[in-house]
Amino acid sequence: MELIRTVGELRTRLDRERAAGKRIGMVGTSGGMHQGHQSLIRRAADENDLTALYWGGAPADLSAWQSGSTFAYDRDAGHDWPLAEAAGCEILFAPEGAVMFPREPMTKVSLPSFSSAFPQLEDPAHLDLVALAMCKLWNMFGPCRNYFGEKDWQQLVMFVRLAEDLEYPVEVIGCPTVREVDGVAVSSRNAQLTSAQRAAAPVLFRALGAARSAAEAGATKAADVERVFVETVGDVAAVQYVAVVDGPTMTPFDELEGSVRILASIALGDTRLVDNVGVDVTAA
């Protein structure tokens, strides 16, 4: 695995590969490498000639722009880098924070219908910065296939639309959420759970499955599907939210139709778990 620290080196290296007809698969992570990231790297390696990883991060807000405080640090390298290499990563792009964010931008990039979809859960201003950082990354990496987990659905569909709207020569590919054997989505947050909380955690995916089954069985109203979710969670955890939306656009449904996504979050103690499932509903 080759370590690259600067944008210039990255471009030269990837341009050379593309000039030779090679296809680039790309994955980004802000550190805390786990099986979810590894599955994305593995898929990128399977479907492309060269696999490159961005190992850095996005700034939490504008005041953090220059601090690099949200970056994966080299102290995590000992954990993350071998896992990346084992999954098939060939080029690791790990810039310093000052390389990625040299000064506060005057440009704003925003997809309000995505970034403001759940303002109580994800700060829209943060998601705007994520969109801007993604523009930068795509401009650094150049034409490629970029792999994302479906677990972060809001970001995934935002990136799909961003790439389409701005005509990036990038194919955004969503990949199924990686789960533990009991259905819990793999996440760095799972390590924060007590063993009792961890034992309760499967209720999230189970309740999402019940809600999906209700939609498959003919429930047509979003409110009914959401009620099934809430009733299945019961008093096992605190429901933070459940929303039934049009998958590609995040538009909330009253009546389900087409490509439906059910997104939910529960709290177990101080830890919030998020997950989502999809279901196709054909209009009668």
Place this chain on the structure above:
Amino acid sequence: MELIRTVGELRTRLDRERAAGKRIGMVGTSGGMHQGHQSLIRRAADENDLTALYWGGAPADLSAWQSGSTFAYDRDAGHDWPLAEAAGCEILFAPEGAVMFPREPMTKVSLPSFSSAFPQLEDPAHLDLVALAMCKLWNMFGPCRNYFGEKDWQQLVMFVRLAEDLEYPVEVIGCPTVREVDGVAVSSRNAQLTSAQRAAAPVLFRALGAARSAAEAGATKAADVERVFVETVGDVAAVQYVAVVDGPTMTPFDELEGSVRILASIALGDTRLVDNVGVDVTAA
């Protein structure tokens, strides 16, 4: 000169050239080709291995997004295309409006400190769309040098910052304004002037020159420099605005310092002429 109509063809063609080590020079125009555009094409041809022209346009507003109404039409091709070829254009990218703007975007790109610099003269919402369209063009053309005239200073510096903020692999190059022998900046609007108005038109560049001379001679206050401009125009034309700003950022000055740009507009009848000049002021 090779005519290209689709994004896919354009990418394939330019990628092949870049893979062979060729540098691409690029110019964009919304039609009405004149000596100003030709000088940009000529410079692009001089400094690069292959010269490509975007011949299309930007939508006036979101409602016009799909109409293609602001595009250069093929009916202008008979006038514009031979002039482009004569100046050294080798690849003419002339997409249909529906290719460039297939549907209304959900993404907003905005540089408020540039687009809102003169809201009474340039609609900020329009300039935001121009910035978004430029992102698309750069993603279509790929790594290149993109040449712009200094006459549209507000757009030029906005594009410089947009490319830097988003790390586009594009070098934005400003080129001196092309002028008639009497100093009038070449513009398609000049054809709208009556002969009496045309005879009065040089007052704009003359008054900008007087304002610049005042700054060079030691005037330190923006208000004083602006007054020189207004007094030099006198009653020859109606002053629409004059502004003394920091060139790269468009920040208005009280006290001049560094890279100063003096921007002005006058009206002759119904026709508004715009122009600008630069002067470096070293702090005492």
